[in-house]
Amino acid sequence: MAATDKPSQKELQALAMAPTKYIGRAIPEISLRDFDSRIDQITAELLDAAENVGFFCIVDHGISKDAVDGIFNQSARFFGLPDEVKARVPFSPQHNAGWEKNAQVRPSTGAVDRKESYQMQFGDGMEGRWVDDETLPGFQEEALSFMHQAQEVSEKLMRCFARGLHFRDDYFIKAHNVSRQESQTVCRLLHYFETPQVPNPTGEVFHRAGAHADWDFLTLLFQKEGQSGLEICPGREVSTSFGYGDAWTKVEPNAAKNAIVCNIGDLLMSWSDDRFKSTFHRVKAPCEPNDFYGERYSIAFFNQPCRDAEIQGPLKKYPMITGEEFARNAMTRNYKALREKLIKVMD
Numbered sequence: 001m002a003a004t005d006k007p008s009q010k011e012l013q014a015l016a017m018a019p020t021k022y023i024g025r026a027i028p029e030i031s032l033r034d035f036d037s038r039i040d041q042i043t044a045e046l047l048d049a050a051e052n053v054g055f056f057c058i059v060d061h062g063i064s065k066d067a068v069d070g071i072f073n074q075s076a077r078f079f080g081l082p083d084e085v086k087a088r089v090p091f092s093p094q095h096n097a098g099w100e101k102n103a104q105v106r107p108s109t110g111a112v113d114r115k116e117s118y119q120m121q122f123g124d125g126m127e128g129r130w131v132d133d134e135t136l137p138g139f140q141e142e143a144l145s146f147m148h149q150a151q152e153v154s155e156k157l158m159r160c161f162a163r164g165l166h167f168r169d170d171y172f173i174k175a176h177n178v179s180r181q182e183s184q185t186v187c188r189l190l191h192y193f194e195t196p197q198v199p200n201p202t203g204e205v206f207h208r209a210g211a212h213a214d215w216d217f218l219t220l221l222f223q224k225e226g227q228s229g230l231e232i233c234p235g236r237e238v239s240t241s242f243g244y245g246d247a248w249t250k251v252e253p254n255a256a257k258n259a260i261v262c263n264i265g266d267l268l269m270s271w272s273d274d275r276f277k278s279t280f281h282r283v284k285a286p287c288e289p290n291d292f293y294g295e296r297y298s299i300a301f302f303n304q305p306c307r308d309a310e311i312q313g314p315l316k317k318y319p320m321i322t323g324e325e326f327a328r329n330a331m332t333r334n335y336k337a338l339r340e341k342l343i344k345v346m347d
Contacts, residue, residue: 023247033060043160054279055232057259061153065258071146074139079191095125118189122178147187150301175309182306192296195285211282215330216265220301225255227296233280273313
């Protein structure tokens with residue numbers, strides 16, 4: 001199947017039922033300890049991971065285990081609310097913020113991801129979309145505190161990427177300034193539903209989140225110990241555009257090191273003239289005895305440039321585009337998949 005071919009529904013079903021191929025790959029682990037004095041070494045390690053894998057873990061990043069545990073507790077508080085209460089802060093495609101449930105369709109599967117999410121931003125996009133303090137006392141304050149800590153870590157990585165592409169050290173930091181009204185950076189709380197342990201005689205592989213590549217600049221993913229399911233498929237240039245038929249690698253949560261899993265997004269891939277690789281990943285639903293069948297919580301911090309940021313790599317491989325245009329194009333692709341799914345259901 002060529003990378004640009006879209007498989008038919010029959011082909012998708014056949015591919016989904018094929019046994020998953022797994023391969024052991026080492027996920028690079030990069031320490032941010034003594035960042036200012038080690039920035040050259042950290043940059044070299046980061047560029048190698050971005051060019052050859054697209055995924056890496058960072059440790060010694062400065063966000064405490066207590067802070068991570070705290071935001072996961074807040075996430076569980078939010079998702080534990082009745083749906084009719086969460087529906088008071090509905091998802092807005094225009095602002096890319098708010099709560100949604102069973103709404104995201106992946107082109108790779110043509111099926112809805114089995115999850116709910118709550119997307120938070122720093123600025124005006126959250127007006128009317130924060131759950132009120134009477135319902136969840138302290139939620140907004142702790143969420144924003146965590147988001148600013150994640151932003152600080154992101155900015156360290158942005159300095160390294162800027163150096164690697166021979167931009168000014170603050171080039172990407174300015175483009176992702178979360179204090180501006182034009183900010184688009186998102187923190188997404190994710191709750192995957194418990195999966196019933198039922199017989200699966202066909203061996204068909206289902207997914208809590210279908211195979212996809214993120215369309216942002218860089219994603220920081222926080223996972224809970226023991227709640228497995230994340231799998232990656234490095235080598236975007238040799239993968240099918242739907243992530244089927246490729247060899248996958250499981251990425252287990254590492255709470256002992258308080259590790260953050262990071263991956264390159266489509267936007268950074270474009271901004272680097274395809275030097276850095278955006279990588280396919282998915283959250284596979286459990287289907288084997290040793291898999292994790294319970295609820296899965298994770299938190300994704302999506303670094304997205306300001307709406308008026310101008311995106312073009314140093315080699316100018318692609319035409320210049322603004323952050324707003326890039327986000328709009330990505331959202332359009334996502335909702336096109338949803339519309340196609342709804343039409344098929346109605347038919």
